[in-house]
Amino acid sequence: MKSRMMNIPTIFLSLFVFGVSAQDEFCDMCGTGQQPANVDLIVPFLAIGDNDNPTCQQVFGFGSQSVKPTDEVCSLIKSHKDFCGCPGASTAPLNFCSLCPEGATPLKLNAVTPFEDTCSELDTYLKYLPADLCLTERVGSIMRADAFCGCPGVKAECYMCDDDTNNLSNPDRLVPFYEFLGNSFSSTCQELADFYTLYDTDDPELSTCDFVKVESGYCGCQSNIDNSPVNACKLCSDGSAPVNGDKYIEEFKMTCSQLESYMRYIPADQCEMPWIVDFMRFDYFCGCAAATAPCPICSDGTTEIANPDAIIPYLIIPNNENPTCRQLATLGVIAEPGELVLDDCSIFEAQADFCGCPGATKPLESCEFCSDGAVPPNPSLITPFGDTCEELSEYLSFLPSDQCDNDRIGFIKRQDFFCGCPSATTSCALCADHGSNAIAFADRRIPLLSLPLNTNPTCQEVVEFMAVNDGDLSDAGCSALQGYAGYCGCPETTVISECSFCPYGDTPSNSDKVVSDLFTCQGLHDFVSFLDKDGCSEDSNDFRQIQAFAYICGCRNVEPICTLCPEGIDPPNGNQFTGDSDGTTCVEYAEFVASLTYDQCTNQESEIIATASVCGCERSDNQAPSGNADEVGKCPIQQNAELCTDQLLDSVTAKCDCYAFCDSEFRECQSAEGGLLSSNECSGTPITGCNRAGTFSSPTPGTPSIDKAESEQELEKINKSGSNLPVIISATVVPVVLAILVLLYYCFTRKSTQQDPKINAGFDGSESSTPLPPVQAMEGSLSMSDIPMTSPTSAASPPPESFASDETPMDTHHDSKIV
Structure with a gap:
């Protein structure tokens, strides 16, 4: 699907394709191995992975690399050979399928559907499809646009107006949709009416057209005799008009008066429905005389503040990690008593001076960012969470001294060393011998390292990570990061020169060449020069992955281990x-x-074999790609093969054809056939027949990537959805806006919107309810998630002042992230 109208997600029919890494044949769209001519044509209502707008070229490429000929998806791919212009395919429309009945031409050819395809594009697409697709659910979904596109003699199943039209007097009026701490937006009357022409009354989950007809008076159906408001529902409970009628409601992009006007058109039988009652949350905000608020930010109850756009550092509200003063002030007056999990309103009241409530002033004795009261020497430096040093210092100057010792303020003050405060100290500086973070190469990316949610970080991001976790890093964690001091350009560091990127000790001739999209060949050469001899040992899988770039970097007398075409x-x-x-x-x-x-x-x-064919390489009988290594192949007899990883093999110094482990402990060498461990030999989880050729994880195919970022994202998707990855999906065009409206307006349910706070305390060995995704630079690389943190001390948890919308307290584990 293309971008959805009103940013509403679309329901997808998912097709699952099983892994095909060991197959020899792939799906050929054209049937001749040749590519289609219309490579840039967009295939409508089809998505491949995260690509909602695949071209014919991308659909062809996906089939030729990732889909078996026997997969159901292959027949869908092949059905596009005429539309995409395969050699020998029909150049004229087949005319088996069409948008309009009997192949009629839509009267609104240039009209853009709610999914951004024009009616002409959809009609042309359908006319090039084979006959066996015309009655499929996917094509039927596309054909629901027939009435919208003006097909002769066709009527939609749902119109806003009683005369079966969407002719409106007020097409640009906004219709608000609201869910407390959830999705809120507005659409125009015309957008809403047009979207409902795609409505399917046969869908058992979407069984009513009533809602859109409720809007007919407000939107001004021209066929209606009377479009006057019914005046049954009011924003103010006492029926009075809101005093602050011109006040703008950010969630709806409407003023209070406009919301009041909308509610006056709602029928009386809807006034007590949850979707209307939720609008009344804004009664105090809009100035209704009888309204009250649980936690106004200002002592006089006003929400009019002088600094509405100021961001409150290190504070989280649901669905918002960087709330502005306006957003916090609004939350304090629209929540119902008891909805915010707070002992009192002190967290709101504490922001009054900073946000600019009437009469706001700085306290005589305030919190200090630099302990000696100095101004941060690096005021414009951006701290890990996006605030500058000056902004953090300024924020603390508005807080009275009795608030300086809470945990949230402690996390802000952790940045003092990072910001250069003269009196600041740190438990772990990157430049250990210099006692500073004075790195010369801040933008250098570090191979073989992963920080939480950040693979291959820059040297500067490592400094920021250390600042965020100052006091919590264990000695082992600190030492591991300080090992990059030389590579990052710390003062008083020297090259070790025990390892060489080029096998024969020379320097790469293509020193400026960028590999893996992140590193230069010179950068890899420099990185290796700071490794000790253990870092480039024969058993180091990490070093093998770096040195694999030696050939393309121009090291002398080096041949590639793997080639696309025979003989390179x-x-x-x-x-x-x-x-x-x-x-x-x-x-x-x-x-x-x-x-x-x-x-x-x-x-x-x-x-590689499939791509070699596309690229014109001649391989006899699907000849395997050249691989220069004298290694044992995959062990045929295995137990729990999916647990065999390079990280596990890196823990062993013995030389075996095949390895056997019990849990993660090495037990014995096995022959090239592999073998089994009985329950008597291993009471835990046996992992047998394990060797380098049979490791479970492997880098992502595609463009060169030393950090495997894409493969990690795909792995995360697999972990969430099961063993089968949905890599191609056919979009069924059901107006999901209706699904949301029906759920929201007729069967209203509210979900808890617990939000992950910012700093993750899981590094101390405790479990987090939201585990970090598996991020690692390369197999066997250093990941900080494997290095323990010391137990939190005085300032272990960041802001406990995060809010939830139910009675369950917020999870206090926090993501340590670099932004």
């Missing part, structure tokens, strides 16, 4: 696109293949 020749069709979503050419892909390790080459064999 350049692909004949070098400028040909491989068909991936990134627009990779064959030359670029060949370079990627030349940077793979032996294990990576073996694991991606099927994709």
Whole structure:
């Protein structure tokens, strides 16, 4: 699907494709191995992974690399051969399917549907589809646009107006939709009416058109004799008009008077419904005389503040990690008593002076950012959560001294060393020998390292991470990060020179070449120069992955371990696109293949073979890609093969054809056949037949990536959705706005909107309710999630002043993240 009208998610029919990493054949759209001619045409109502607007080229490439010929999805891909212009396909419309009955032409060809395709585009697309697709659910979903597009003789199942039209006198009036601490938005009357022409009355979950007809008077159906307000529902409970009629409600993009006007058109039988009652939350905000508020930010009860756009640092409200003063002030007056999980309103009241309530002043004795009262020497430096040092210092100057010791303020003051306060100290500086963070190469990215939610961080981001976790990093964690001091350019550090990026000790001739989108060859060379001899040992999988770039970086006397074409020749069709979503050419892909390790080459064999065919490489009988390594193949007899990882193998110094583990403990070497461990030999989880050729995880195919960022995102999706990854989905066009409206307006339910706070205390060994995703730079790389933190001390948890909308207290575990 394309971007949805009113930013509302669309219901998808998901098709699941199983992993095909070991197959030899793929789905060929054109049937000839050739590419379609209409490579840039958008295929409507189809999504591949996160790509909501795939082109013919991308659909072709997806099929040729990721789909088996026997998969159901393959037939869908092949059905586009005529539309996409495959060689030998029909150049004229097939005319089996059409938007309008009997192939009639839509009268509104240029009209843009609520999903951004024009009626002409949809009609043309359908006319190029084969006959067996015309009665499918997906095509039926597209054909629901027939009335919207003006197909002769066709009427929609749902119109706003009783004369079966959407002719409105007030098409631009806004219709508000609201859910407390949830999704709130407004659409125009015309957008709403047009969207309902796609409504399916046969859908058992979407069984009514009544709601849109409720709006007919407000929107001004021209066929109505009387469009006067019924005056049954009021914003103010006493029936009076709101005093602050011109006050703007950010959630709706409407004023209080406009909301009041809208409610006056609602029928009397709806006034007690939850969707109307929720609008009345804004009674105090809009100045209704009889209204009260649980936690107004200002002592006089006003919400008129001088600094509405100021961001309150280190404070979280539901669905908002960086609330402004206006947003906090609004929350304090629209919540119902008891909805906010707070002992009192002190967190609101504490922001009064900073936010500019009437009569606001700085206290005589305030909190200090720099303990000696000095101004931060680096005022414009942006701290890890986006506030500048000056902004943090200024914020604390508005807080009285009796608030300085709470945990939230303690987290703000942790940034004093980072901001350069003269009196500040730190428990862990990156430049250990210099006692500072004075790095020369702040923007250098670090290979083989992962911080939480941040793979391959820059040196500056490591400094920020250390600042956020100052006092909580264990000695081991601190020492691990300080190991990057030389690479990051700390003073008084020297090159170790025990390891060499180029196998023969030379420097890369392509020093400025960028590999993996992040690193230069010179950068990798410099990084390796700071490793000790253990870092480049024969057993180091990390070092193998770095040195795999030696060939493309121009190290002398080096040949690639893996090649796209036999004997390493350049692909004949070098400028040909491989068909991936990134627009990779064959030359670029060949370079990627030349940077793979032996294990990576073996694991991606099927994709490399398929791409070699696209690129014109001649391989007899699907000849495997060249791989220069004298290693044992995958062990055929295995137990729990999915637990066999490079990290596990890196823990062993023994040399075996196949390895056997019990849980994570090495037990014995096995022959090249592998073997089993009985329950007598292993009372835990046996992992047998494990070796480098059979490791479970492997880098993501596609453009060269030393950090595997894309594969980690896909792994996270798999972990969430199960073993089968939905990689191609067919969008069923059901007006999901109706689903939301029916749930919200007729069967209203409110979900808890607990929000993950900012700092994650899970590094101390405690469990977090929201575990960090599996981020790691490369297999076997250093991840800070594996290094313990010391137990939190005086300022362990950040702001407990986070809010929930039910009676369950907020989870106090917090994400440590760099923004």
